[in-house]
Amino acid sequence: MASKENPRPGGRSARVQAAVHQAVREMLARMERADVTIPLIAQRANVTPSTIYRRWGDLQELLADVSASRLQPETEPLKTGSAWMDLQAWAEQYADEMSSGAGRQMIRDILAVSDTANAEKCSGYTQQQLRVIVARAEEQGEAFPTLTELMDFVISPIMYRILFDQVPSNDYIHGLISRVMPKVAASPEIAEITADVSGV
16 A cells, blocks of 8 residues: 555554545545545545545545555456466456556556555556466466466556557457467367467
8 A cells, every 4th residue: 555654454544544445436436536635535534634644645646545446356267167268258357447447547546656556566466366367277287377477478468558548359368368378288169269369
């Protein structure tokens, strides 16, 4: 969290964070972004403005923290029975969510601050999801890319396109995955899909 203090987990600190985050989410849903201010957030959250300034520093840091919190996955990647297909389904959903209007705004909020803590947190969320899929592949005996390969050759190109307003298509995502996948004795269905997208 991009906090200016180092509050203990739980207790009053957690309640303040929850109240402030909820206030920000509600206001952004109902108001023009330019009209959202720390005094208004404080009033809605029933805290003092100084509490917010002391903890987050300024409005942009607070917005970055809220955005990072909203990007935390609520569930593990869908389990299809094949890690290859798990990765494909997860990557499609990831690209769809991150390229939405709300997703792009959250990315902008996180990258707009000099403190990299929230950006690192979001990267950690992505890696955590991918580790689940990599672990499934290991359990199932599937040849599979490493976490580093997935971040470098699947996630990075997807994020690059999103940052520069080029929504990645499913075909593009399938092509990234097919190129990073090692040669495996896949099921006929997967082999056919891989062959179809290998030239994307």
